[in-house]
Amino acid sequence: MLNYLGLPAAASSHAADLDNMTVLVHWLMLVLFVGWGLFFLFVLVRFRRGANPTASYAGAKGKFAKSTEIAVAIIEIVLLVFYAIPAWATRVKAFPTESEATVVRVVGEQFAWNVHYPGPDGKFGRTDVNLVAADNPLGLDKTDPDGKDDVTTINQLNIPVDRPVLVHLSSKDVIHSFGLYEMRIKQDAIPGMRIPVWFIPTVTTSDMRVKLGKPDFDYEITCSQLCGLGHFRMRGFVTVQSAADYKKWFDDQEREQHPPAAAPAATNPNP
């Protein structure tokens, strides 16, 4: 429907509001562009040197210019007051509570997205910058009981459809930007700050593949701030799943990352 603006497919509950706003702003800009262009041509002809050998210092007297300016100002105020401000207010005020949302931490680094899920206990394990290592990019404290069931991934965010997602966003090194185009989400990730972002995904990845007719389509996490030499490859994926598929994925991760205590080794028949 909005393809004429080249917008990405929309896959979150607030996407339509934002797109409407974008479309209205573009229409207004088109009218202004054409209007100013015509006015420019008119001025070139009307005030040409041949017809105006001496300059007039009195200035224009018509009412048209003033009323047009007032009309444009009114349209802009309407856009701001009835579209932009309410849309922003919902973004910053209607945060879901932790209990009704899928809560996840996302930590940007040069050049990857680290994802941290709290596990079934709902509590994030302690992290410490001194514990950060190649095999522990988040600096998880493995001795903390809250972290025993935590799940971490790199460049892969799985979320269930139709349920609010609450992302606590931060960065380990420089300023990155967490961009989910189909979700109409973009937020800077800033070292030293934990910034919450939320959205409700409305279309699963597999439904979107069917809708777009692209069997290998994936939602992407795009770093939207030039953050260093490897910025171009700082790219993650978002998989939106049905609640059941998400649970299955999560349980698989849980089993893989926290295997049940190893069974006693079988006796070697050939010592």
Ligand SMILES: [Cu+2]
């Ligand atoms: Cu980046």
